[in-house]
Amino acid sequence: MFVKKLNYTEDLNPAQREAVETLGGPVLVIAGAGSGKTRTLVYRVARLLEEGVEPENILLLTFTRKAAREMLRRAALLSDERCEQVAGGTFHSLANLMLREFGPLLGYTRNFVILDRGDAEDAINLLRTGLGLAEKGRRFPKKDTIANIFSKAINLRKSLAEVVEEHFPHFLNELEDLARLFEHYVRYKQEHQLMDYDDLLVNWYRVLKEFPEVRRAVGTRFQYIMVDEYQDTNALQAEIVYLMAERHQNVMVVGDDSQSIYAFRGANFRNILEFPQLFPGTKIIKLEENYRSTQPILDLANAVMARAKEKYTKCLFTRKQGGEKPILYKAKDEADQSRFIAERILALREEGVPLNEIAVLFRSAFHSFDLELELAKRNLPFLKYGGLKLIETAHIKDVVAHLRLLLNPYDMLAWNRVLLLIEGIGPKTSRRIMDFLRTSNDPLAALKEYPSRPSFAKGLQKLTKLFSALRADLSPEERLLLIEEYYDPILTRVYYDDHPKRAKDLDQLRAIAHKYSSLEEFLADLALEPPEASVSEVTPPDSDEEKLTLSTVHSAKGLEWHTVFVISLAEGRFPSSYAMGRQEDLEEERRLFYVAVTRARENLFLTFPATYYAPGEGRIFSKPSRFIEEVRQDYLRNWVPSPRFLSLETTEEDIETKPNSSRFRPGELVWHPVFGEGQVKHMADNEKVIVKFVSAGEKTLHLKYARLERI
């Protein structure tokens, strides 16, 4: 097999090289934003293989499975295609894999079902009602709050009492019942072969802790462990890493304490600082040179962090020359903000910045609603990340519930969902049917023996027929097709208002299912890696057309763009009003803002709407976010509308005063900030030039905007 020899000296700086070449023992890499962290991991994987380590003996834990796949693909390109065989994924996906294998040690079958957050809440709600904790007038926490409390306790490794005291003191008087409910919830999941996200971690931890032979086996299998985004791991995950690496200590964790943004789910950036105590003899390496952003953007980023209460461990610098201060745009309201962004994006596109090199970031998914309308109006295609996932919509959950029953016919949550869809069946009847099915050893077949009343007999009969058809040996996609046939009338009845739109979602689900041959895998992936929901309506979902990115800051982690807009920088929006009560929550908002601004390579725009709609209160006046107030004097410049935005017509004068105009001749070599090096083909007209770029191919550039330089 041909293996490329890597050039470590040329491709890596000294700190990166040290990280890549230190293969044995514990290593902590503190990697600032844009410091080539991914590159370092990629090279290290390649290096390990070069040293003769087998790919299946390497484990790469990342924050999303997409990130892992991407890194391994890059590593494969770089050196050796076997890199793609390296085990990689999130903690949860690894736990899933391992528990399918070792779960039986804890009394689980291999086909346990993963509950997403919504399922877990449904289960809690069911049990809460069953325990009589839902009587009206009683101020017992709601299902989502309860789920929150339970989850925090597990991920922070604290008792329920501690969590309630710290985060929900107003529910202290309900502590006893909460504890009782928790017990029931745990037992319920065990009895029905269900695991929520937290169970995946807890059970994987238990297997490692309680079964030394498993720990040994896993240690032998994964001899080199790498963990990315370590600042966003929690205490439980840290212990899992500890147990897996116990035998050989070959573990490298990479992260950035100032980019820790998942405290709300138990992550603790101190984890990363405590790593050396967990693994004595840890080698610490810092990557501080930034290869991504211009200096003015980094100055802003550093200034933001300089005002943090906790002092972080590093300071970014770059050798990249030039660049201008980020722009602040004060908008009248949200509509004005949206209009500004749409116009800037159109102008950038004229300059030749492709849409997929532009992103709009915001604190919460709903902050972009207004902008989404504006973009649709102007036919700008976008892809939105964060917010509601496809799998979380009611109609998708309905269909998936049917699939789940095929895998685990005792999944009473799924039964409940499926039964309630039938006309004439409400909660009471559903419960009775479930009690009947529970005792059967083949619930799917037993359905037809249920003594149904005439009001719903027909519906139940149809369902029975569906299940017997589904028994055949079919692919996930074929099964979905059968279910949809059955479900279609239900969809139209239950969600009449927007059923055509929802039907489209089902098509999308089927498209995803197409790639799977195993139902089990399909369902596990749906829970572990939920497909994003909204592709803009402007373009067909599969079109290859370049799209603009809209994303929550959380979902933008680890990514970068040529131009970044951060919108809605008003007090209450960003920082979120939710965080304004507590010092440490505000600190996390600050880190979040830091993450947002460090996504930009060349251009950074910050916008602030002077008024916005607050729920219930209508339009309210807002104050600029403290994060921009702190730095606007020294690190930002205000947007000054240029004449060409005031008048729609471009005058002769405008063109003539532009130094760039009409100056390029065929054959000249030029350089463009995005596309790099190219050669002028010819002028399209007075304002446009056609350039053939070495890597990007042929582009038409607008001379008024393009920062095209002769080289």
Place this chain on the structure above:
DNA sequence: TGTAGAATCGTTTTT
């Protein structure tokens, strides 16, 4: 017992 219409409610970020 189930459903439809009324009232209320509370609004982050994600595996």
Place this chain on the structure above:
DNA sequence: CGATTCTACA
């Protein structure tokens, strides 16, 4: 403003 929860009626 939208979804969830409650109440009244069939």
